[in-house]
Amino acid sequence: MTGPVLVLVEPEEGRASLVSREALTFARQLGDPVHALVLGAATEAALQDCREQGAAVVHEATNPELGRYAAAAWGTALAQAAGEAKAPVVLAGGTPRGTEVLAHLAARYGQPMAANVVQVVQADPLEVERQVAGGSVLERVRVNTPGILTVAGHAVAPEPAPAAGAGELRRYEARLRPGDLRAQVVRTEARSGGDSSALTGARVVVGAGRGAGGPDGFGAVDALASRLGGAVGVSRVVTSLGWRPHHEQVGQTGSRIAPEVYIACGISGAIQHWAGCASSKTIIAINTDAEAPMVTKADYAVIGDMHEVIPAILEELG
Amino acid sequence: MTNVLVCVKRAPDITGEVLLTPDGTGLDGRYSGYAISAHEECAVEIAVGIAEATDGSVTVLTLGGEEAVEQLRNALAVGAHDAVHLLAEADRFGPADVAAAIADLVRVREGDGTAYDLVLVGNDAADTGDFQVGIRLAYALDRPVVAGAQRIEVAGGVATMHVGSAEGSETYEVGLPAVATVLEGGVTPRYPSIKGRMRAKKAPVETVAPAVEPRGTGALGLRLPPPPPSQVTVLGEGPGAAPALVAVLREIGVVS
Numbered sequence: 001m002t003g004p005v006l007v008l009v010e011p012e013e014g015r016a017s018l019v020s021r022e023a024l025t026f027a028r029q030l031g032d033p034v035h036a037l038v039l040g041a042a043t044e045a046a047l048q049d050c051r052e053q054g055a056a057v058v059h060e061a062t063n064p065e066l067g068r069y070a071a072a073a074w075g076t077a078l079a080q081a082a083g084e085a086k087a088p089v090v091l092a093g094g095t096p097r098g099t100e101v102l103a104h105l106a107a108r109y110g111q112p113m114a115a116n117v118v119q120v121v122q123a124d125p126l127e128v129e130r131q132v133a134g135g136s137v138l139e140r141v142r143v144n145t146p147g148i149l150t151v152a153g154h155a156v157a158p159e160p161a162p163a164a165g166a167g168e169l170r171r172y173e174a175r176l177r178p179g180d181l182r183a184q185v186v187r188t189e190a191r192s193g194g195d196s197s198a199l200t201g202a203r204v205v206v207g208a209g210r211g212a213g214g215p216d217g218f219g220a221v222d223a224l225a226s227r228l229g230g231a232v233g234v235s236r237v238v239t240s241l242g243w244r245p246h247h248e249q250v251g252q253t254g255s256r257i258a259p260e261v262y263i264a265c266g267i268s269g270a271i272q273h274w275a276g277c278a279s280s281k282t283i284i285a286i287n288t289d290a291e292a293p294m295v296t297k298a299d300y301a302v303i304g305d306m307h308e309v310i311p312a313i314l315e316e317l318g
Numbered sequence: 319m320t321n322v323l324v325c326v327k328r329a330p331d332i333t334g335e336v337l338l339t340p341d342g343t344g345l346d347g348r349y350s351g352y353a354i355s356a357h358e359e360c361a362v363e364i365a366v367g368i369a370e371a372t373d374g375s376v377t378v379l380t381l382g383g384e385e386a387v388e389q390l391r392n393a394l395a396v397g398a399h400d401a402v403h404l405l406a407e408a409d410r411f412g413p414a415d416v417a418a419a420i421a422d423l424v425r426v427r428e429g430d431g432t433a434y435d436l437v438l439v440g441n442d443a444a445d446t447g448d449f450q451v452g453i454r455l456a457y458a459l460d461r462p463v464v465a466g467a468q469r470i471e472v473a474g475g476v477a478t479m480h481v482g483s484a485e486g487s488e489t490y491e492v493g494l495p496a497v498a499t500v501l502e503g504g505v506t507p508r509y510p511s512i513k514g515r516m517r518a519k520k521a522p523v524e525t526v527a528p529a530v531e532p533r534g535t536g537a538l539g540l541r542l543p544p545p546p547p548s549q550v551t552v553l554g555e556g557p558g559a560a561p562a563l564v565a566v567l568r569e570i571g572v573v574s
Contacts, residue, residue: 069488071453071465100465103450107457112412112536115442115449127538132447133332133345139446140538150449182462183496187489204572228572236356239503246468246503247482252444253356253502261570270333282570284563285550296548300566304556312557316564317573 004035004057006087008078008098009050011038016049018201018258019093019151021158024053026151028161029120030089035059037081039066039074039174047167054161056168057085063174069097070184075104077174082146084172089126089147091117099150106148114141116152134252135275153256154279199248204230205259207250207277208238211266211287211306215243220310221265227317233257235273251276265306269294286310320374320472320494322365323434325420326354326393327408328386329445342539344409345445354389357440359507360468361500365438366397366508368472375399377434379423381416382408387523394518395510401523411528412535413446417454419528424459426529435494436477441466441501446535452499463497464490468504480504 005027009020016024016036027034033056038046042060050058061077078101082090090105092098094116106113114130118138121127126143131152143149199205206225212218218232225232233250234243250257252272262280267273269285269292277283285298286306295301302309330336330347337346354362365376378393380386381404390401404419411419424434437459439452456463467479468487472494479490479498510518553562567573 071463096466099449100453103453103465104457106450107417107454110414112414113448113450114536116447132540133330133336133445134447136332136336136542137338137345137540138543139540142536142538144536179460179462183464183490183492185488186491188483188486189489190486228567230572242506249503261567261572271336272333282566284566290552296550297546298550300563301550301552302554302556302559302563303552304559308557309560309563312560313563316560 003031003088004033004085005031005089005091006035006037006082006085008090008092008101009036009038009046010093010095010097011040011043011046014043015045017093017095018158019095019098019153021049021053022154022156023091023093023098023151024050024055025158026156027091028054030091030123033057034165035081035085035087037061037078039077042169047169051164051167052160053158053165054163055165058167058169059085060169060171061174062171063176065176065181066174068185070181071097071100071104072183073174073176073180074101075108076176076180078105079108080172080174088145089149091149091151094150094152102148102150109146109148111144111146111148113148113150114143115150117149118152118155134272135278136271154258199231199233199250200255200257202231202257203260204228205233205250205257205262205280206230207233207235207262207264207267208306209235209265209267209273210237212238212243213307217307218244220307220314223314224263224310227314230259233277235267235270264294264298265310267294268292269297320368320372320435321377321433322368322374322436322438323377323379323424324361324365324393324398324438325379325451326358326362326389326440327380327443328352328382328389329355329443332444336542338540338542342541343537344540352385352388353444354392355440355442355444356502357442357500360502360505361438361440362393362396362398363505363507364467364470364500367505368436368470369397369399372472377402379404379420381406381411381419381528390523391518391521392510394521395514396508397514401521403523403525404528405525406528410534411532413448413450414454415530415532415534417451417458419530420455421458422529423526433495436470436472437497439497439499441499452497456497459495459497461495461497462492463499464492465499466501467498468501470498
């Protein structure tokens with residue numbers, strides 16, 4: 001592959017997001033040099049993250065119109081950076097925004113896009129494997145040039161490059177096109193009743209499924225999550241039954257989590273749920289059914305009723 | 319009066335065990351059955367809600383083999399008014415092909431006097447997870463597009479679309495005509511009534527040949543990753559296992 005690999009970097013609390021750092025690590029498998037694109041003013045911490053990941057160049061698009069999210073405008077800025085860098089491959093983390101912006105890029109170029117890529121099979125001609133069917137099946141795909149890819153969350157761990165990149169900063173004003181701002185965020189509202197952004201970034205997640213028994217069955221789950229400084233995540237059946245809000249759902253059509261420890265209580269472990277929690281470092285299942293997939297796939301298990309086990313854990317924790 | 323076109327895809331049900339066809343080129347739904355994605359169920363619900371609120375209409379569309387008429391009738395049973403079946407071998411159509419085929423149909427209908435103010439698709443299909451048909455469709459039709467909409471209201475030629483975010487929600491106000499991809503979570507799909515089922519059985523479904531020669535997907539094959547061997551350590555049974563579990567939490571370092 002001749003030419004730089006360009007990575008769209010999303011910010012997260014002033015840094016390059018975890019998924020973006022994963023994408024930068026992944027990009028190093030595809031070619032050299034690696035370039036990064038940051039939309040808006042890049043913080044020093046974000047620049048440092050890009051350099052640690054080996055980025056030789058960091059493009060910074062400064063158009064003030066980019067401040068309010070508009071996917072088409074982000075796509076235009078990305079296309080401009082890709083053109084100036086002459087990048088044969090452009091990629092982003094498989095977040096909602098990363099996927100949306102790259103789909104805009106693919107539509108503009110009239111090129112295919114491979115979503116949720118997990119590994120490179122061969123670099124030239126480019127072939128990759130990507131997740132389909134909620135992550136339970138892998139599809140091998142040939143990718144045309146320019147290659148447009150999103151990297152599945154946690155497909156790789158974010159490892160610093162053997163040698164830091166120069167991270168040469170190239171600022172430019174994105175030349176937006178008429179129509180790029182036709183669909184732009186006009187209002188943002190913080191969620192009332194809890195901060196679920198904690199779910200995807202939580203170090204500990206306590207999950208609950210049908211075994212909770214009903215909307216009143218989450219008291220101990222909430223208490224355990226609070227005691228461990230973590231977040232609550234639920235299975236799809238729980239949100240489908242209206243017991244808990246959708247923003248707490250872990251799974252293929254909910255959030256994908258990667259905590260240090262996931263304590264799955266009364267969750268059978270259907271494929272869709274597993275797709276959302278498989279990247280957890282350690283999984284502990286609490287379930288009455290010793291043969292449930294969540295139990296057999298877990299690292300540790302307690303066989304029992306979550307309504308009896310969780311209070312005992314809280315008591316043990318003091 | 320808002321006319322909504324909602325696009326759905328018949329896909330193998332992947333809520334249970336997923337099987338591949340013997341040649342490894344597709345998912346085998348013979349034993350699991352077929353369904354549309356959860357996102358598309360919500361797209362149908364949003365479309366029906368908009369039509370009810372604006373005295374408009376809902377057309378449901380699919381591209382697929384003859385069996386895909388089942389998914390069209392399911393949508394008719396919950397309130398869609400009519401259906402269009404782009405009869406084709408769906409496996410030969412990549413996301414760009416599907417978007418081109420839908421765009422062509424929208425243009426033809428516009429030429430015949432039927433305009434779709436809003437086109438809804440699922441955020442991603444349950445089987446292929448391509449995440450791009452709706453956005454490609456918007457480019458083909460030169461319309462604004464919002465991805466991940468969970469609720470949509472239409473008034474005065476403007477669609478107000480609500481998208482969930484990590485922090486809360488984001489709102490878009492988009493002039494019609496427009497395209498949106500719908501994400502599960504904002505609405506609860508209704509169940510079909512007996513009357514709805516009866517009506518759906520009799521409702522005409524228009525069959526059309528797509529005016530697009532598919533370029534394909536670039537897919538070379540599928541494989542099931544081998545299941546990792548179970549390495550679970552059972553800490554015990556019932557409340558008596560709590561000390562062992564807490565010891566594990568201490569070892570991991572999440573409690574001191």
